[in-house]
Amino acid sequence: MSTHTEAPPTAPGTAAPPDGTVTPRRRTRATPRLIGYLLILPTVVVLAGVQGYPLVKLVLLSLQDLTQRELFSGLPAPYVGFANYARVLGDPGFWTVVLRTVVFTVVNVVLTLVLATGTALVMRAASRWCRLLVTVVLICVWAMPQVVSTLVFNWLFDYEFGVVNWLIGLVPGVDMDNHDWYANAVSGFGVITLIVVWGAIPFVAITLYAGISQVPKELEEAARVDGASAAQTFLRVTYPILRPIYTIVTVLSVIWDFQVFNQIWVARGSKPEPEYQTLGVYSFMHAFGVNEYSLGAAVAVVTVLLLLGFTVFYIRQSLRLGEID
Amino acid sequence: MKHRLIAAAGLAAVLFGAAACGSGGGSAASGGTISTAGDAKASGTLKVWLQVDAQTGWPDAVKAATAAFHKKYPKVTVQVDYQQWNNHLTKLDAALSGSTVPDVVEMGDTETTSYLASGAFRDLSKSTNLFADSANWNKGLAASCRYEGATYCVPYYSGSRTVFYRKDMFAKAGITKPPTTYDELMADGAKLDRKYGGDPKFSAFYMPGKFWYSALSFVYDAGGTIATKNGGKWQGGLASPAAIKGLTQWKAMTDKLSKASKTSDEANPQQYTVMAQGHVAMMYGLGWEGGSVAADGNGGNPKLKDQIGSFAMPSAAGSTAMQSFAGGSDLAITAKSRHADWAAAWVAAMTGTSNERALMRAGNIPNTTTLLDEAAKIPALAPAAASAKNSWMVPIAEGWPKVEKSLVLQNGLADIASGKKSVADAAKAMNAAVESTLNGS
Numbered sequence: 001m002s003t004h005t006e007a008p009p010t011a012p013g014t015a016a017p018p019d020g021t022v023t024p025r026r027r028t029r030a031t032p033r034l035i036g037y038l039l040i041l042p043t044v045v046v047l048a049g050v051q052g053y054p055l056v057k058l059v060l061l062s063l064q065d066l067t068q069r070e071l072f073s074g075l076p077a078p079y080v081g082f083a084n085y086a087r088v089l090g091d092p093g094f095w096t097v098v099l100r101t102v103v104f105t106v107v108n109v110v111l112t113l114v115l116a117t118g119t120a121l122v123m124r125a126a127s128r129w130c131r132l133l134v135t136v137v138l139i140c141v142w143a144m145p146q147v148v149s150t151l152v153f154n155w156l157f158d159y160e161f162g163v164v165n166w167l168i169g170l171v172p173g174v175d176m177d178n179h180d181w182y183a184n185a186v187s188g189f190g191v192i193t194l195i196v197v198w199g200a201i202p203f204v205a206i207t208l209y210a211g212i213s214q215v216p217k218e219l220e221e222a223a224r225v226d227g228a229s230a231a232q233t234f235l236r237v238t239y240p241i242l243r244p245i246y247t248i249v250t251v252l253s254v255i256w257d258f259q260v261f262n263q264i265w266v267a268r269g270s271k272p273e274p275e276y277q278t279l280g281v282y283s284f285m286h287a288f289g290v291n292e293y294s295l296g297a298a299v300a301v302v303t304v305l306l307l308l309g310f311t312v313f314y315i316r317q318s319l320r321l322g323e324i325d
Numbered sequence: 326m327k328h329r330l331i332a333a334a335g336l337a338a339v340l341f342g343a344a345a346c347g348s349g350g351g352s353a354a355s356g357g358t359i360s361t362a363g364d365a366k367a368s369g370t371l372k373v374w375l376q377v378d379a380q381t382g383w384p385d386a387v388k389a390a391t392a393a394f395h396k397k398y399p400k401v402t403v404q405v406d407y408q409q410w411n412n413h414l415t416k417l418d419a420a421l422s423g424s425t426v427p428d429v430v431e432m433g434d435t436e437t438t439s440y441l442a443s444g445a446f447r448d449l450s451k452s453t454n455l456f457a458d459s460a461n462w463n464k465g466l467a468a469s470c471r472y473e474g475a476t477y478c479v480p481y482y483s484g485s486r487t488v489f490y491r492k493d494m495f496a497k498a499g500i501t502k503p504p505t506t507y508d509e510l511m512a513d514g515a516k517l518d519r520k521y522g523g524d525p526k527f528s529a530f531y532m533p534g535k536f537w538y539s540a541l542s543f544v545y546d547a548g549g550t551i552a553t554k555n556g557g558k559w560q561g562g563l564a565s566p567a568a569i570k571g572l573t574q575w576k577a578m579t580d581k582l583s584k585a586s587k588t589s590d591e592a593n594p595q596q597y598t599v600m601a602q603g604h605v606a607m608m609y610g611l612g613w614e615g616g617s618v619a620a621d622g623n624g625g626n627p628k629l630k631d632q633i634g635s636f637a638m639p640s641a642a643g644s645t646a647m648q649s650f651a652g653g654s655d656l657a658i659t660a661k662s663r664h665a666d667w668a669a670a671w672v673a674a675m676t677g678t679s680n681e682r683a684l685m686r687a688g689n690i691p692n693t694t695t696l697l698d699e700a701a702k703i704p705a706l707a708p709a710a711a712s713a714k715n716s717w718m719v720p721i722a723e724g725w726p727k728v729e730k731s732l733v734l735q736n737g738l739a740d741i742a743s744g745k746k747s748v749a750d751a752a753k754a755m756n757a758a759v760e761s762t763l764n765g766s
Contacts, residue, residue, distance in 0.1 A: 067443070068439060068440070068443040069443040071421070071422040072443055072444060072661075074422075159586040160594065160599060161602075175525070177525040178584050180586050180587060180588055182588050183586075183587060183588050183743055269593040270411050271732055271735065273739065285731075290727045290730050291418065291730075
């Protein structure tokens with residue numbers, strides 16, 4: 001700290017706030033800053049083209065009434081203002097879908113985080129070869145495309161020939177022949193949750209393990225010496241250190257699970273029943289299922305806003321908690 | 326979000342493309358006349374989208390059509406792409422909104438109306454003489470190609486459903502001949518159940534809960550309809566007493582004879598693959614499905630060769646055979662196609678008389694009534710040919726494809742089959758959804 005005034009700023013372009021004490025250096029700083037902007041320019045251009053332009057188009061589309069006729073003929077679609085939004089937001093079915101999506105997201109994110117934390121702790125405690133084995137398995141799971149893994153799970157839970165039904169049926173007195181897991185939306189979502197959580201654990205577990213392995217051993221040892229239990233050590237010592245990682249992992253998981261699509265779509269044979277529609281599926285069915293492109297776009301915009309609202313709220317909340325500590 | 330963004334980006338991109346270059350070519354082309362006289366010098370690529378059925382069922386007919394086409398246009402390359410039923414319309418919408426379009430597309434006969442109404446296909450009214458025996462086109466298919474008096478596509482083939490049964494199982498259960506009345510069918514089902522009931526997977530009659538072509542055959546059989554047009558407005562018929570009677574009979578039959586999943590349909594899993602596994606005595610299927618049960622490969626079971634027979638589904642209302650859904654396919658030429666001449670020549674070859682005979686041999690109902698009489702003389706096709714003459718069709722309404730794609734019928738039937746809703750409640754819900762969709766609200 002004592003070298004503060006002598007040392008030249010290490011990374012001139014970054015956000016390190018110059019407090020104005022070293023006025024003569026200001027002029028030289030303009031060039032590096034310009035270089036900084038130039039360096040991020042390609043990224044900005046690509047992002048604007050790949051993400052920004054479709055987003056603008058999406059918003060415009062949600063304000064139009066585009067039907068097949070305009071789509072095929074290339075005629076401009078009429079603008080209808082917020083009529084699509086009024087239809088979406090005024091439909092009680094939509095709010096059921098939102099509620100279903102929120103519940104689904106909460107269950108999946110909590111399960112993912114809990115199981116991934118467990119996996120990460122096991123990895124730290126395990127012997128070297130075991131850790132290697134777990135890592136390889138996690139990466140294999142991670143590498144599997146969602147559609148493929150969903151199809152595999154579909155076969156496991158198949159109505160006619162599924163191995164799960166056969167296995168459970170081996171228990172004396174249990175008849176699982178031709179048990180339909182998707183007949184009831186709760187058990188159906190159970191299977192879908194299994195598929196989603198199974199696929200989500202690797203990334204979260206490996207990220208958390210990376211964080212956990214950086215927690216200084218001395219801190220935890222000190223806690224243990226002072227008589228803290230394993231749970232207390234984790235909650236009071238390890239977790240607070242890992243909080244930034246948890247924040248990122250939670251936000252990412254929420255975003256992924258909130259818009260889950262592939263797993264539901266494939267599990268229900270591309271014909272999801274109303275009780276299996278989450279926001280992603282609902283929007284797709286409107287836009288491309290029944291060709292109400294503009295209505296689907298409006299649902300998509302509402303989804304983005306909901307997610308954005310949550311993310312901002314959650315990150316602010318986490319930052320505030322961090323300050324209090 | 327990724328999917329939607331990609332989709333939106335794609336949509337946006339194609340929209341942009343369409344706006345830039347679509348308006349010129351498309352509208353001008355649809356006015357002119359089509360000639361299939363042939364041109365030895367013309368070169369380029371003709372793009373054809375057929376459904377997978379042709380790939381597995383009658384690849385030789387496709388080859389023969391292309392060979393006949395090449396006699397007229399030797400230098401034109403024919404590129405046939407096979408599409409899946411469950412997503413081909415989404416792909417078609419995306420393609421038609423751009424400028425690089427397939428020239429020939431196969432459409433299910435219940436899918437056409439909204440495309441005819443939105444001007445996706447070329448008007449062929451003045452060119453029907455280019456296609457074989459067009460005066461005697463199958464009525465149901467021809468109706469699915471007509472919109473406001475003009476003809477926009479060419480009937481390709483149709484398929485009506487009959488019952489396929491295991492001859493060996495019938496014999497072992499002591500049934501000497503296939504049933505001809507509904508009561509006999511139910512009695513034979515009970516006999517089969519007594520014989521094979523020890524097998525927990527056994528279905529005397531395999532009937533998945535979302536098999537709407539079958540459930541609605543019961544509705545039409547009982548005198549009901551999906552909807553009828555009344556003074557410019559569509560009036561739903563699914564909540565009528567006749568329709569409810571038909572649905573109730575369907576449920577009773579399903580409950581009694583089938584162990585199929587209540588939440589699956591006839592295509593997922595393919596019902597012939599289930600029958601091939603040996604736990605099913607009867608199924609209600611298309612000609613090619615019956616043929617595929619004992620096929621070598623594609624999920625068939627060659628051990629069942631010579632054990633599969635067929636009979637017409639008996640009517641539950643008393644008359645001889647149950648009305649069958651007039652399913653089928655048409656071939657259309659896209660309005661944006663730059664090679665309408667080539668496309669018409671290829672369609673004419675594909676639907677030519679010799680080619681239609683090849684389709685018949687593959688278990689399909691041909692596209693003309695002239696050939697249908699021929700089909701009736703082929704023993705394996707006779708029940709299907711008979712039921713093709715006695716068939717029902719979905720409402721010819723611009724909104725119909727939306728009804729199909731919104732899955733209201735399948736989901737409503739699953740509610741009935743699983744007992745989640747009473748027949749009357751589910752029928753009422755389906756009826757309301759169909760009515761409001763058809764009336765475009």
